[in-house]
Amino acid sequence: MNGNILVVDDDPNVVEVITESLNREGYVTESASDGEDALLKFERFDPDLVILDVHIPKIDGFQVCSHISSNEKNYDTPVVMISDDILSDSAMEGLKCGAKEIIKKPFSIDEIVAKTNSYLLQADEKKVIKEKNILLKTELQKGRADYDDVHRELKRKILNLRTLFDLSQDLNKLRDPQELIHVLCLTFIGQLGISSVAIFNAESLDTGKLTFAGGTGIQENVLRTLSFSRDSKLIEYLVSNGGVLDLGVRDISDEATEEKKFLFDLGFKYCFLMVVKSNHIGVILAGKKINNQEYSENDLEMFSFLCHSATNGLANSKLYSELQSTYLSTIKVLVSTIEAKDPYTNGHTKRVVKFAKLLAEKVGLSKKDQEIVSFGAALHDIGKLGVYENILNKSSELTEKEWKVIKSHPEIGANIVKDMKFLESARDLVRHHHERLDGSGYPDGLRGEEISIGARIVAIADSFDAMTSDRPYRKALSYLEGISQLKKQINKFDKEIIQHLVDLIESGTIHK
Ligand SMILES: [Fe+2]
Ligand SMILES: [Fe+2]
Known part of the structure; x- marks a missing residue:
């Protein structure tokens, strides 16, 4: 067996017997004859086990044992005490001082050797376990550090992903x-x-x-x-x-x-x-x-x-831009078809789009809603495609029946755009551009807030252009006269939108 053993006894014969036996077992030994010498040798020799007599000069065995055991670094160094009287209180005192065991004098040398082997074997096992623990702890710490790195990296990636997700959302808008x-x-x-x-x-x-x-x-x-x-x-x-x-x-x-x-x-x-x-x-x-x-x-x-x-x-x-221009050219074709049917309204749709667009911007609608108003204005009379040309172009007064046919154009128009997915949002404006705030309009007789802001804008743009354009049965009103006509019907038209129209005319944005 390997190991350093410190043997402390004031009787040189005892020391000799023990050390010789231990040396034969393969241990390296050191000896001390009193307490002071024992502590000194303990520091220098750094033993794996101490065999310590209780009664030794200068500092007794209990104090020596206490001194050794109280130091944390010596926890794994067993102290075996030798006492004359194992049953006395002093034997108990030895255990309290941190001794592993008290062996009674006279002892058998085989017992001392066997105990030494046993304690050192235990110490070896403890040492192996301790080393394994240290290894495990190091690996755990490394694992923890790796985990922290992965966690940090993951957190960074999640943050990047979130930023990019938000950005993609914003970009798509x-x-x-x-x-x-x-x-x-x-x-x-x-x-x-x-x-x-x-x-x-x-x-x-x-x-x-x-x-x-x-x-x-x-x-x-x-x-x-x-x-x-x-x-x-x-x-x-x-x-x-x-x-x-x-x-x-x-x-x-x-x-x-x-x-x-x-x-x-x-x-x-x-x-x-x-x-x-x-x-x-x-x-x-x-x-x-x-x-x-x-x-x-x-x-x-x-x-x-x-x-x-x-x-x-x-x-x-x-x-989106390309799709938009496809929409616009489709709308242009549709509008030219309406105007070809009703030559007296030549340029009417174009002007209604212009007025409605400017009003939508003035009112503060979003870019998307401004686009919808433009589409709605361009298509507002598309239902006239379903009205006989002889009624549309009639210069004399219309009969009640003919009026009924004319008044069906918003409904016909709404049905036409219903089937065109990309024009769906303009449907409400097509159907309701002849509704009036007081409920006197058609086809649904909507009142006030029931009429959307877009439909109210197109209604004013449409009526204003009709009043200020030449018709076969009357001359065009001036813009000022047109405004005063609208103001006279304040219960029918949105007064705030009329005011925006006045502002646009006064600023010269809208002019003949
Ligand atoms: Fe109309
Ligand atoms: Fe119109």
């Missing part, structure tokens, strides 16, 4: 491409802490060069002169390499080197090609960090996310 580009530029600058950004885009989703659409931080006059044609070396490079391109990394064999260098010298660091269904819809150039540091891994991840959100936002806004 923006229909106006210029407004969208402006918001995108601010987002790139704010989220990445960069000094400049520039966005180039195509006129439409599938044609044209990529020209400057907006940016900040770099001289706009220089950027406006730039454009990327679809067969430029840089675009070809971006198409074949994809993702985010570092303009600072250049290879002499790479054909886009010159374009990369040019953009890098302008102050841009990264470049991204926006692609939708293999169409290149734009390029994003991002400048250097404001703090002059390199982009971190997180910055690049965020840049890539932002570029993809920007691509979706821009594609949506372009699709």
Whole structure:
């Protein structure tokens, strides 16, 4: 067995017998004959076990035992005491002092050796368990540190995702491409802490060069002169390499080197090609960090996310614009069909759209509601397609029956637009443009607030234009006379909207 044993006894014979026996077992021994010597040797020898006689000179065995046991670092060093009288109080005192065991004199040397082996075996096992514990604790701490890292990373990603989700929501609400580009530029600058950004885009989703659409931080006059044609070396490079391109990394064999260098010298660091269904819809150039540091891994991840959100936002806004122009041309065809049927109202729809649009803006409707009012105004008389031309064009007085037919045009119109999904929102305006606040209108006899603000706007625009246009049976009123006619019917028309119309005329925005 291995181990250091300190044997303390004032009887040299006892010491000799014990140490010899222990040495034979393979232990290294040290001895002391009094308490002072014992404590000194204990410090120097650092034993694994102490065999300690109770009655020793200078400092007795109990005090020596107490001294050793009271020190935390000696907790694993067993003290076996040897006493003359194991039944006396002094034996109990030894246990209280921290001794593992009291052996009564005279003892058998085999008992001492057996006890030593047993205690040291236990100490070894304890030591192994302790080491395992330390190992486990270290691994646990490492695991905890790894967990903290993963947790931090997850938290960061969740925050990024939330930011991007909010951004995507916001971007999808923006229909106006210029407004969208402006918001995108601010987002790139704010989220990445960069000094400049520039966005180039195509006129439409599938044609044209990529020209400057907006940016900040770099001289706009220089950027406006730039454009990327679809067969430029840089675009070809971006198409074949994809993702985010570092303009600072250049290879002499790479054909886009010159374009990369040019953009890098302008102050841009990264470049991204926006692609939708293999169409290149734009390029994003991002400048250097404001703090002059390199982009971190997180910055690049965020840049890539932002570029993809920007691509979706821009594609949506372009699709929306294209859809919008398709709607408008459809509406124009419909309107020309109405006016061809009723030549006396030539230009009427166009003017009603103009008045209604200006009034909707003055009233403070949202951009979307202003659009609905424009659509509604353009289509308000579409139901006249279902009215016989001879009734529409009749210059003499209409019979009651003919009036009934004429008065059915809002309902017919509402039924026509009902089946056109993209015009659905304008349906209410088509059906209710002849309703009046006092309930005297048609077809539903709605009153006051029952008539939507849009329908009230179209009603005023429509009536005002009818009054101020020539008809086969009367001359047109002047704008001032038209206003005074509307004011005379204040119980029928919204007075606030009339006032907006007056303001628009007085400011010269609406003129003959
Ligand atoms: Fe009408
Ligand atoms: Fe009309």
